[in-house]
Amino acid sequence: MNNILSFFQESTERVEKFLxxxxxYSNVYTDKLTEGMRYSVFAGGKRLRPALVYASYGxxxxxxxxxxxxxxxxxxxxxxxxxxxxxxxxxxxNMRRGKPSNHIAFGEAQAILAxxxxxxxxxxxxxxxxxxxxxxxxxxxxxxxxxxxxxGDLGMIGGQYADIAAEGRxxxxxxxxFIHKNKTxxxxxxxxxxxxxxxxxxxxxxxxxxxxxxYAGLAFQVIDDILDITSSSETxxxxxxxxxxxxxxxxxxxxxxxxxxxxxxxxINKACKSLEIFGDKADMLLSIAKFIMERKS
Amino acid sequence: MNNILSFFQESTERVEKFLxxxxxYSNVYTDKLTEGMRYSVFAGGKRLRPALVYASYGxxxxxxxxxxxxxxxxxxxxxxxxxxxxxxxxxxxNMRRGKPSNHIAFGEAQAILAxxxxxxxxxxxxxxxxxxxxxxxxxxxxxxxxxxxxxGDLGMIGGQYADIAAEGRxxxxxxxxFIHKNKTxxxxxxxxxxxxxxxxxxxxxxxxxxxxxxYAGLAFQVIDDILDITSSSETxxxxxxxxxxxxxxxxxxxxxxxxxxxxxxxxINKACKSLEIFGDKADMLLSIAKFIMERKS
Numbered sequence: 001m002n003n004i005l006s007f008f009q010e011s012t013e014r015v016e017k018f019l020x021x022x023x024x025y026s027n028v029y030t031d032k033l034t035e036g037m038r039y040s041v042f043a044g045g046k047r048l049r050p051a052l053v054y055a056s057y058g059x060x061x062x063x064x065x066x067x068x069x070x071x072x073x074x075x076x077x078x079x080x081x082x083x084x085x086x087x088x089x090x091x092x093x094n095m096r097r098g099k100p101s102n103h104i105a106f107g108e109a110q111a112i113l114a115x116x117x118x119x120x121x122x123x124x125x126x127x128x129x130x131x132x133x134x135x136x137x138x139x140x141x142x143x144x145x146x147x148x149x150x151x152g153d154l155g156m157i158g159g160q161y162a163d164i165a166a167e168g169r170x171x172x173x174x175x176x177x178f179i180h181k182n183k184t185x186x187x188x189x190x191x192x193x194x195x196x197x198x199x200x201x202x203x204x205x206x207x208x209x210x211x212x213x214x215y216a217g218l219a220f221q222v223i224d225d226i227l228d229i230t231s232s233s234e235t236x237x238x239x240x241x242x243x244x245x246x247x248x249x250x251x252x253x254x255x256x257x258x259x260x261x262x263x264x265x266x267x268i269n270k271a272c273k274s275l276e277i278f279g280d281k282a283d284m285l286l287s288i289a290k291f292i293m294e295r296k297s
Numbered sequence: 298m299n300n301i302l303s304f305f306q307e308s309t310e311r312v313e314k315f316l317x318x319x320x321x322y323s324n325v326y327t328d329k330l331t332e333g334m335r336y337s338v339f340a341g342g343k344r345l346r347p348a349l350v351y352a353s354y355g356x357x358x359x360x361x362x363x364x365x366x367x368x369x370x371x372x373x374x375x376x377x378x379x380x381x382x383x384x385x386x387x388x389x390x391n392m393r394r395g396k397p398s399n400h401i402a403f404g405e406a407q408a409i410l411a412x413x414x415x416x417x418x419x420x421x422x423x424x425x426x427x428x429x430x431x432x433x434x435x436x437x438x439x440x441x442x443x444x445x446x447x448x449g450d451l452g453m454i455g456g457q458y459a460d461i462a463a464e465g466r467x468x469x470x471x472x473x474x475f476i477h478k479n480k481t482x483x484x485x486x487x488x489x490x491x492x493x494x495x496x497x498x499x500x501x502x503x504x505x506x507x508x509x510x511x512y513a514g515l516a517f518q519v520i521d522d523i524l525d526i527t528s529s530s531e532t533x534x535x536x537x538x539x540x541x542x543x544x545x546x547x548x549x550x551x552x553x554x555x556x557x558x559x560x561x562x563x564x565i566n567k568a569c570k571s572l573e574i575f576g577d578k579a580d581m582l583l584s585i586a587k588f589i590m591e592r593k594s
Contacts, residue, residue: 026451029459029475033450084413089405108386112409113458116381116416117450123420124445129438137434141426144441148421153330153414154323161410162326178326 004287011051011071014064016042018072022125036106036114037121040079043097046295048220048288049074049191055284056195056209066133070143070194073126077151078187080118083111085160093242122147135198142197150190159183163249171249177218179249184224185217192216192285208274212285215271220292222264225250229257231296268293301584308348308368311361313339315369319422333403333411334418337376340394343592345517345585346371346488352581353492353506363430367440367491370423374448375484377415378457380408387461390539419444432495439494447487456480460546468546474515476546481521482514489513489582505571509582512568517589519561522547526554528593565590 023038025031050071057067086093086101087108094104103111126144129137149155159182166175192213196206228243229252243250251260271289275282320335322328347368354364383390383398384405391401400408423441426434446452456479463472489510493503525540526549540547548557568586572579 026455027475029462029472030450030455032462033455033458037450084409087409089409109461110458112381112384112386113454113461116413117454119413119416120445120449120454123441124449127438127441127445129435129442137438138426141424141434141437141441144420144424144438145426148417148424152417152421153327153334157410157414157417158323158327158330161330161407164406164410165326165329175326178324 004284004291007055007284007287008047008051010064011054012047014054014068015047015050015072015075018068018125019076022072022121032106033110033113033117036102036110037117039105040083040096040102040114041076041118043099045079045097047075048292049078049187051288052188052191052213052216052285053195053198055288056192057199058195058284059205059278059281060196060199060201066135067195067198069125069128069131069133069135070198071191073122073143074147074187074191074194076118076125077122077147080115080122081151081156081160081187083115083118087111090160090164091242119151122151139197143194146190146193146197150186155182155186155190156184159186166249168247169249171253173254176249176251176254180218180221180251181214184221185214188217188220189213205277208277211274212271212289215267215274216289216292219264219267219271219289222251222260222267223292223295225252226257226260226264227295227297264293301581301588304352304581304584305344305348307361308351309344311351311365312344312347312369312372315365315422316373319369319418329403330407330410330414333399333407334414336402337380337393337399337411338373338415340396342376342394344372345589346375346484348585349485349488349510349513349582350492350495352585353489354496355492355581356502356575356578357493357496357498363432364492364495366422366425366428366430366432367495370419370440371444371484371488371491373415373422374419374444377412377419378448378453378484380412380415382457384408387457388539416448419448436494440491443487443490443494447483452479452483452487453481456483463546465544466546468550470551473546473548473551477515477518477548478511481518482511485514485517486510502574505574508571509568509586512564512571513586513589516561516564516568516586519548519557519564520589520592522549523554523557523561524592524594561590 019041023034023041025034053067053071053074054064082096083102085091086096087103094101102114123144126147127140159179163179163183189210192209196209201209225243251263255263268289272286275285316338320331320338322331350364350368350371351361379393380399382388383393384400391398399411420441423444424437456476460476460480486507489506493506498506522540548560552560565586569583572582
């Protein structure tokens with residue numbers, strides 16, 4: 001696991017260095033807004049999505065700095081989604097990554113705006129043709145389009161909406177899979193896609209990467225559901241057993257805890273199988289898949 | 298004025314036709330979310346920003362369908378900003394365009410998500426390289442980057458944040474101009490920029506268009522402030538005298554009503570002067586400038 005830990009560490013360093021230069025205090029009227037954006041962006045977290053971008057890109061090249069704008073953009077977008085999900089009108093969570101949620105620290109109005117600003121910032125970073133490295137325009141357009149699809153009403157937001165709308169109703173398998181596929185897997189799929197197109201993957205390779213991302217993303221969310229039941233608040237850095245208390249549509253609620261674990265295993269096996277065409281070039285993606293299954297937070 | 302009214306009418310028809318095909322009901326789990334997005338997008342409104350995209354593009358070409366994705370994207374983004382501005386934690390407005398605000402009609406959680414989804418949709422539309430017309434990738438990248446800058450923390454969201462943060466404080470000229478420049482003018486400037494780059498404007502022409510957009514945008518917001526005081530709720534389609542009641546930083550609050558009118562005149566004159574290099578090709582942009590000054594709602 002040493003190898004994967006240093007890979008995560010290096011991914012995080014690249015992304016945080018980029019962000020530190022990007023999210024700067026620009027004027028006295030908006031300094032507090034900038035502070036709120038930085039608060040959530042630098043709150044730690046696994047940085048799983050950037051690591052997936054880098055690991056996917058790593059199949060084709062080890063010039064990792066090249067893909068840092070994409071790795072950063074997807075992490076910034078993920079951060080916005082956490083800020084908005086935690087809002088009182090949404091999941092009403094007052095704790096995130098072991099700290100007060102953004103709206104607890106800065107108030108609700110500012111948290112809404114910080115989320116909006118980070119969502120917009122993701123597209124700003126992705127399309128910034130004025131800085132090095134000079135990713136070709138056709139790759140940038142594909143990246144923006146895919147990120148917008150993955151994050152929007154046909155992806156993550158659709159899943160989050162279905163999740164909230166389903167609260168209190170009897171969870172059924174089809175609905176739970178819809179939620180997980182969109183709320184979580186869409187963005188994880190997007191991460192490996194971004195690494196692939198930046199690396200110059202062909203259509204067949206892109207298909208296999210997308211398949212990996214989809215199944216790894218489903219496994220990730222099933223494990224998330226399981227940890228919400230089995231983990232402590234301290235280990236997880238956020239409130240636990242929220243899902244049960246708010247009658248969320250989760251895999252354990254549909255399949256029981258044991259059945260959910262089996263589902264996660266099935267998904268991760270499908271994910272890993274999708275990588276066979278890459279041989280040992282995909283070892284880091286396989287390690288991340290293993291990490292997704294074994295994580296405790 | 299007949300000419301400009303039919304221009305607005307045609308702009309609106311193009312954008313609404315595009316949107317009707319784009320915002321489709323995709324599945325049973327998110328139909329209600331789609332309904333909420335359509336509710337605000339089809340609530341009427343002046344469609345000023347699309348008209349500005351078309352009028353700016355019209356300096357260079359009359360093949361208006363070409364630029365419809367950009368005109369639509371900016372209107373969709375504008376709509377998201379209205380939904381989020383109206384939220385209880387923000388301006389707390391229960392009426393918009395003569396109808397209940399989105400969160401009154403669909404609840405707060407859904408309104409937040411509908412706003413997020415429309416913001417994301419703007420970038421999806423702008424980057425969609427899979428549909429005709431086939432706008433070149435380098436133009437798309439520039440368009441996405443400019444829209445993200447204009448709409449984000451360095452533009453519209455920054456202005457909206459400063460606006461909320463300034464409530465109840467003594468308004469001073471520098472702050473009010475910062476708010477108006479960012480909250481409103483940035484997106485209007487972006488609209489004419491988008492028309493320009495799609496039309497193939499050179500750097501000098503882009504500079505003049507940006508100057509027009511900036512000053513026309515400032516004039517637009519000053520007139521907005523004035524109408525909030527002098528108009529009736531019925532004419533305006535939203536609650537009036539909200540600014541005074543919540544001690545907003547407005548031009549009338551700094552310069553008095555008469556002084557604000559003079560400021561608007563100065564701004565619009567500067568805007569129109571920026572268009573001189575285009576001769577009568579810019580007649581429609583000039584008509585829109587006149588419309589901005591004379592509008593009653």
